[in-house]
Each structure stands twice: as structure tokens, then as C-alpha cells.
Amino acid sequence: METLIPDFSYSLVFWNAILLISIVFWIYALLNLLKSKLEKDDKIIWLLVILFIPIIGSLYYVFIGKKEI
Structure with missing residues (x-):
């Protein structure tokens, strides 16, 4: 009989965590800019x-752009 539990993929968890962190960081950069x-x-x-280059643009704004204020 086959098992009903699918194989757990740690790489999927890793990439989902990276995606979630980048979305939160993007929202933070937008709110901070506003x-x-x-x-x-x-x-x-x-x-x-920030809108057209989401991840790199957000990082660039937070680490370099905020210092211009």
C-alpha cells in the first residue's frame, strides 16, 4: 500500500520564507517612503x-535612500 503522506520539501519551505521576507521588506520600504x-x-x-525593481530597489532605498532624508 502506498503512503498518503507526500515527501516534505525543505527547499520549498526555504523559498517560501525568502519570498515572505522580501514581500514584507518591500511593503516596509513603500510605507517608509510614503x-x-x-x-x-x-x-x-x-x-x-521600488515598484519596478522590487527586491533590489527596496534594499537600495532602505540602506542608501533613507540616508538622504
Whole structure:
């Protein structure tokens, strides 16, 4: 008789965790950008960077862009 429990994949758990962390980080960067006191043009540029290059743009904003404020 075959087992009904499928094989557990640790790599699937790992990639789901990475995906969840990147989504949370992306949302954090967007909310932080909206609360910032940057000029309108700078906010639009950062918003486009975060939206079109989600993971790298979010990292870039949090580690470099926040220092410009």
C-alpha cells in the first residue's frame, strides 16, 4: 500500500520564507517612503525604483535612500 503522506520539501519551505521576507521588506520600504519628508520629485523616483525593481530597489532605498532624508 502506498503512503498518503507526500515527501516534505525543505527547499520549498526555504523559498517560501525568502519570498515572505522580501514581500514584507518591500511593503516596509513603500510605507517608509510614503512617510518620508522627501521632495515630491524624489519620492516619485524612489517609488518607481521600488515598484519596478522590487527586491533590489527596496534594499537600495532602505540602506542608501533613507540616508538622504
